[in-house]
Amino acid sequence: MTTKHRLITDSFKVVKKARRGGKQEKRATPPPPQKDAESEAEKEELQKLKQFDLDWRFGPCTGISRLQRWERAKLHGLNPPEEIRDLLLKTYTDPEYNFSLWSEYPL
Template structure:
């Protein structure tokens, strides 16, 4: 007495669905625009300048205040902070990565 092993596919009819729109051609992905890479490098250079400003002890401590406040305090005390830093901070005052100092993530 041999039993015949049945497969589940023996009980159900195989139905193949037609593709919509026929065969699709593979499209190559376009190369990323160069402007994004250029703006990224500009951003990294600007942030590096701001980090150097944070690390320059001549302009006083930078914990607990924004970079612009530190620049203004240094100017008030006649320490002659770089005007380039002020212009950069005013241009990008909304972005917290520009606004806050290097040490802002550390608790006081």
């Protein structure tokens, strides 16, 4: 009593798909995008602002803008960095700069 092993190709016809347009030419890969000096500076600025958000010495940062927090810290004599204030005044219309790291989380 021998059993015959069947292959799936015994039941289904093997069909090879033809390539569209025949052989394709090898194309040169495009060079990787160069890092913009502006985007690097922007990343550094945002990193400084995130560090400001995470620094507990200047008080809580939830519920207020970064500039309001900076001004509150200055009012209480906590000596926040002047470069943060300058950066915030330069970019006050951009919400990515204006609001703290925690602004997207509900209170």
